[in-house]
Amino acid sequence: MLTCESIGEALSGYLDDELTQQESQRVELHLRECEKCRSLLNQMQTLQQAVGKTPAMSLDQQHWDRVHQDPIATATETAGWVLLAVCLLPPLIVGSVMFLADTGVSVLAKLIAIGSVSGLALLFYTVLRQRMLVSITDKYRKVKI
Numbered sequence: 001m002l003t004c005e006s007i008g009e010a011l012s013g014y015l016d017d018e019l020t021q022q023e024s025q026r027v028e029l030h031l032r033e034c035e036k037c038r039s040l041l042n043q044m045q046t047l048q049q050a051v052g053k054t055p056a057m058s059l060d061q062q063h064w065d066r067v068h069q070d071p072i073a074t075a076t077e078t079a080g081w082v083l084l085a086v087c088l089l090p091p092l093i094v095g096s097v098m099f100l101a102d103t104g105v106s107v108l109a110k111l112i113a114i115g116s117v118s119g120l121a122l123l124f125y126t127v128l129r130q131r132m133l134v135s136i137t138d139k140y141r142k143v144k145i
């Protein structure tokens, strides 16, 4: 038979459904007879529900937002995109024109190249558009950390 003193730890286990069937029955037996421990269990349930109402993701989301909005990360990311575009686009355009003007390259190879570059450009545009939409609609954008 459990006593009020010995039930303490078992109650939280009972609440979290971590007890064996036999242990649960012993706790239930005691709860049936003891108003004090029923009241304690009620309080623990209320507390657990209150804690449970806090979305588990909120802390992770806040952390992610903080990392995402880090001014240094944002600045280096922008600089990275600009550098990539400035250094990569001119040679890509010149190379593409030379490649397409080359009569020694088959039409099929040219079509494959055009398709690949178009696919990459579409992916690039999609990522860029999503990033712009996020930065426009981000509700934490102006929050200073």
Ligand SMILES: [Zn+2]
Residues within 6 Å of the ligand: 003, 004, 007, 030, 034, 035, 036, 037, 038
């Ligand atoms: Zn009791």
